Amino acid sequence: MDKDKLWKDTLNLLKLSVSSATYGTYLVHSHIHDLKEVGGRVVIEIGCMSFYIKAQVEQRYFGLIQDTLSKILEKPVDITFIVKQSTVNSQQSIEKPTPLFDEPKVNKQEIDEAIKNARIRPSYTFDKFAVSGSNQLAHAAAEAVSKNLGHAYNPLFIWGGVGVGKSHLMHAIGHVVVSKNPRAKIIACTAEDFTNDIVDGIRNKTTAEVRKKYRKLEALFIDDIQFIAGKDTAQEEFFHTFNAVTTAGGQVVLTSDKPPSEISKLELRLRSRFEAGLIVDVAPPDFELRSAIVQIKAEERGLKLDPDMVSLIAGNIESARAIEGFLVRLFTDINLKGGELTIDNIQKIIGKNNGLEESKIKASPEEIVKTIAKYYSINKRDLLGESRARIYSRPRQILMYILRTQINLPYQTVGRIVGGKDHTTVMHAVDNIQLLASTNVDIQGDLSGIKKMLLG
Amino acid sequence: MKFITSAENLKRTVSTASHFISAKTQLPILGNILISASGSKVSFSATNLENAVSLKIPAKVEKEGEITVPGKTFLDIVLNLNNEIEINEDKEKIKISSGSFKSTILGLNATDFPKIPNTSKKEGFVIKKSELNTALLNTLFSLSLDETRPILTGVLFDFIDGDLYFISTDGFRLSKIKVDTKKTPKDFEKPVVPKNILYEILKNESEEDVFISIDEKNGQFIASIEDCLYSSRIIEGSYPDYQKIIPDKHKLRVVLDKEELVKAIKLASVFAREAGNIIKLQVNSHQSKVRIVSENQTTGSQENEIEAKVENDEDVKDFEISYNYKFIEDYLKVVKADEVVMEFSEESKAGKFLDSSSPTFLHLIMPIKNS
Numbered sequence: 001m002d003k004d005k006l007w008k009d010t011l012n013l014l015k016l017s018v019s020s021a022t023y024g025t026y027l028v029h030s031h032i033h034d035l036k037e038v039g040g041r042v043v044i045e046i047g048c049m050s051f052y053i054k055a056q057v058e059q060r061y062f063g064l065i066q067d068t069l070s071k072i073l074e075k076p077v078d079i080t081f082i083v084k085q086s087t088v089n090s091q092q093s094i095e096k097p098t099p100l101f102d103e104p105k106v107n108k109q110e111i112d113e114a115i116k117n118a119r120i121r122p123s124y125t126f127d128k129f130a131v132s133g134s135n136q137l138a139h140a141a142a143e144a145v146s147k148n149l150g151h152a153y154n155p156l157f158i159w160g161g162v163g164v165g166k167s168h169l170m171h172a173i174g175h176v177v178v179s180k181n182p183r184a185k186i187i188a189c190t191a192e193d194f195t196n197d198i199v200d201g202i203r204n205k206t207t208a209e210v211r212k213k214y215r216k217l218e219a220l221f222i223d224d225i226q227f228i229a230g231k232d233t234a235q236e237e238f239f240h241t242f243n244a245v246t247t248a249g250g251q252v253v254l255t256s257d258k259p260p261s262e263i264s265k266l267e268l269r270l271r272s273r274f275e276a277g278l279i280v281d282v283a284p285p286d287f288e289l290r291s292a293i294v295q296i297k298a299e300e301r302g303l304k305l306d307p308d309m310v311s312l313i314a315g316n317i318e319s320a321r322a323i324e325g326f327l328v329r330l331f332t333d334i335n336l337k338g339g340e341l342t343i344d345n346i347q348k349i350i351g352k353n354n355g356l357e358e359s360k361i362k363a364s365p366e367e368i369v370k371t372i373a374k375y376y377s378i379n380k381r382d383l384l385g386e387s388r389a390r391i392y393s394r395p396r397q398i399l400m401y402i403l404r405t406q407i408n409l410p411y412q413t414v415g416r417i418v419g420g421k422d423h424t425t426v427m428h429a430v431d432n433i434q435l436l437a438s439t440n441v442d443i444q445g446d447l448s449g450i451k452k453m454l455l456g
Numbered sequence: 457m458k459f460i461t462s463a464e465n466l467k468r469t470v471s472t473a474s475h476f477i478s479a480k481t482q483l484p485i486l487g488n489i490l491i492s493a494s495g496s497k498v499s500f501s502a503t504n505l506e507n508a509v510s511l512k513i514p515a516k517v518e519k520e521g522e523i524t525v526p527g528k529t530f531l532d533i534v535l536n537l538n539n540e541i542e543i544n545e546d547k548e549k550i551k552i553s554s555g556s557f558k559s560t561i562l563g564l565n566a567t568d569f570p571k572i573p574n575t576s577k578k579e580g581f582v583i584k585k586s587e588l589n590t591a592l593l594n595t596l597f598s599l600s601l602d603e604t605r606p607i608l609t610g611v612l613f614d615f616i617d618g619d620l621y622f623i624s625t626d627g628f629r630l631s632k633i634k635v636d637t638k639k640t641p642k643d644f645e646k647p648v649v650p651k652n653i654l655y656e657i658l659k660n661e662s663e664e665d666v667f668i669s670i671d672e673k674n675g676q677f678i679a680s681i682e683d684c685l686y687s688s689r690i691i692e693g694s695y696p697d698y699q700k701i702i703p704d705k706h707k708l709r710v711v712l713d714k715e716e717l718v719k720a721i722k723l724a725s726v727f728a729r730e731a732g733n734i735i736k737l738q739v740n741s742h743q744s745k746v747r748i749v750s751e752n753q754t755t756g757s758q759e760n761e762i763e764a765k766v767e768n769d770e771d772v773k774d775f776e777i778s779y780n781y782k783f784i785e786d787y788l789k790v791v792k793a794d795e796v797v798m799e800f801s802e803e804s805k806a807g808k809f810l811d812s813s814s815p816t817f818l819h820l821i822m823p824i825k826n827s
Binding site: 053 | 481482483484486503505506508570571572573606625626627628629630671673674675676687689691692693696697698701806820822825
């Protein structure tokens with residue numbers, strides 16, 4: 001029902017019942033703010049320009065307006081009044097911003113150039129970083145650092161496993177700094193780059209220049225700092241660089257796969273420097289976060305995924321990087337090979353994909369069988385047997401799923417291992433678990449538990 | 457209704473109330489003032505449905521009651537009376553007598569008069585009148601008169617960490633001042649209060665404290681000073697994010713004598729007013745001088761140098777910025793200190809104007825871009 005039209009009709013009728021002065025003063029500037037049907041009755045909220053008008057209309061024209069609306073709608077109507085200025089006028093007033101509030105035109109080109117020079121990854125921004133419980137602290141710390149460079153936490157040490165978003169956060173800080181001041185001196189590099197620069201400096205007798213390059217920075221971002229461990233000259237050079245940057249009020253951000261205390265062959269003085277700032281860890285993404293990542297990455301590539309597809313992917317692929325790889329593959333499949341974007345196709349690619357991306361499990365099929373039997377506390381004979389009871393059939397399907405997707409065995413082989421099943425049975429089982437992994441929390445928990453046992 | 461009161465009180469009250477009646481209204485009752493007598497007080501109320509006022513004066517009430525009378529007529533009579541005034545209501549008419557003068561004014565029944573608040577809410581905060589006056593003078597001049605952007609036509613009451621700030625902007629300049637409150641205000645939904653009611657409050661000569669409350673549900677702002685109760689609607693909409701446009705750094709700081717600047721601006725305006733109001737401020741850091749230049753292609757040009765204290769960053773030696781002189785003139789009218797402090801960063805960015813006598817008052821003016 002069109003609120004504006006309804007109100008217009010109502011006004012036309014009301015005009016006949018009240019004096020034109022009353023109409024012009026009280027009624028014409030009111031509007032229907034909200035309208036909903038509740039069990040056969042229509043509840044209408046009428047917005048009046050000011051309290052005085054509301055009080056007057058409510059007191060004197062309540063019955064008249066209610067009757068008129070009921071007549072038009074041919075339904076019983078309840079009305080309430082609120083003070084609310086009509087949105088029609090305010091919408092018109094959204095026009096070009098006045099000079100004072102006109103965003104200063106920052107030179108896009110200049111920023112892009114600066115990002116390139118600082119070697120910041122262009123796509124790693126805070127906007128594209130999904131936050132959940134596993135990385136919330138790290139995200140908050142990075143944001144605080146970006147807002148108050150050199151003062152909030154110095155150094156900021158982010159550690160965590162592969163593809164959890166450490167570098168993303170670090171580079172995102174760089175983006176904020178550059179967008180505020182494209183002329184800020186920042187370098188983002190890996191420990192490897194840093195070491196190479198030092199080596200080059202020694203070889204070409206340009207150590208002084210290398211020092212100048214690193215020591216006069218407003219912000220220094222180094223990825224995978226653990227690689228510096230054990231390299232004495234690089235460590236010493238880094239120690240002095242670190243001191244030079246921080247004493248001048250510059251920010252240092254480091255990432256690593258381990259906390260400083262666990263990096264072996266790291267000089268003690270460096271370790272204590274690292275520990276003086278904030279150390280945050282980023283845990284592997286949970287299912288919800290992975291879903292968010294899938295959505296963000298899919299949007300970047302212009303893929304429109306249904307919620308079902310998103311959870312299917314998030315349920316079956318563990319790391320953020322693997323998700324990206326998967327989406328590249330899916331994108332290629334659809335755009336170049338002319339495939340269709342369907343659940344089936346996604347399932348097919350997941351099957352292939354996992355072999356490539358996540359063949360971390362190096363267990364033999366026998367070990368996997370044993371592990372799953374142990375995980376579910378069932379007899380190995382029952383697991384590989386014929387019983388269709390769910391307590392046996394579900395673990396059996398999971399077994400097939402893992403054998404197929406994790407160690408990449410052909411369907412027939414899987415069938416043979418699981419007590420001489422037909423390859424179609426295996427295919428059905430794998431599909432089934434793939435689907436369940438996207439929706440069923442228990443299965444997700446079981447899968448990650450089993451994987452952990454296999455890896456550990 | 458029948459009461460006797462002094463002419464002086466009545467004049468003051470009725471003239472204030474008359475500011476609130478609608479001059480052009482289709483509905484006669486909105487051109488009326490509501491008079492109601494009860495206890496030992498008589499109240500006079502008026503509204504134009506945007507804002508309202510209710511004023512009480514002491515009177516010898518002989519018979520309680522209420523009526524409305526045409527505000528303009530009533531005011532014109534009352535203003536010319538000097539003796540004690542007796543007002544007597546009789547069948548939608550009032551009879552006024554004062555000394556030898558007698559008059560009858562035709563009124564309207566009070567029941568049709570819009571309902572206006574007659575008590576303030578309990579929740580609120582108190583501001584000293586002198587403090588409020590300063591804050592209003594420092595903000596009212598820089599709000600917008602352009603009704604197409606209603607949100608800028610009022611003063612924003614911003615609550616930041618328990619402190620109250622008044623903000624006004626017309627999109628070219630902005631004023632911000634902290635207002636000391638006696639009771640810490642609770643965090644209200646930051647209201648934007650229309651200028652008219654604020655001008656009325658400013659006009660009130662009382663030096664008593666002002667109690668302000670905000671009725672969020674009804675979108676209403678209520679202020680009371682002694683026996684006067686002002687109320688107004690609040691402007692709806694989202695106020696622009698002004699915090700982010702306040703520069704936090706400057707490269708150049710100039711301190712000038714206020715009187716000299718006032719004179720120089722006045723002289724510059726002779727040519728500027730027909731040339732887009734543009735004047736140029738040229739800062740020469742070596743000579744510690746500011747040159748004020750204006751020119752008009754058809755009438756002529758002028759330039760004028762005034763002594764200044766200049767502090768500058770190394771990379772800023774000579775600096776030129778163009779302004780609409782009216783904005784600077786408006787600002788100079790409210791500055792109390794003898795010196796004017798200006799801070800600049802770039803010729804295309806807003807300059808910051810500070811008042812050393814009022815450290816929480818900040819004014820920004822956007823320069824005119826050189827084409």
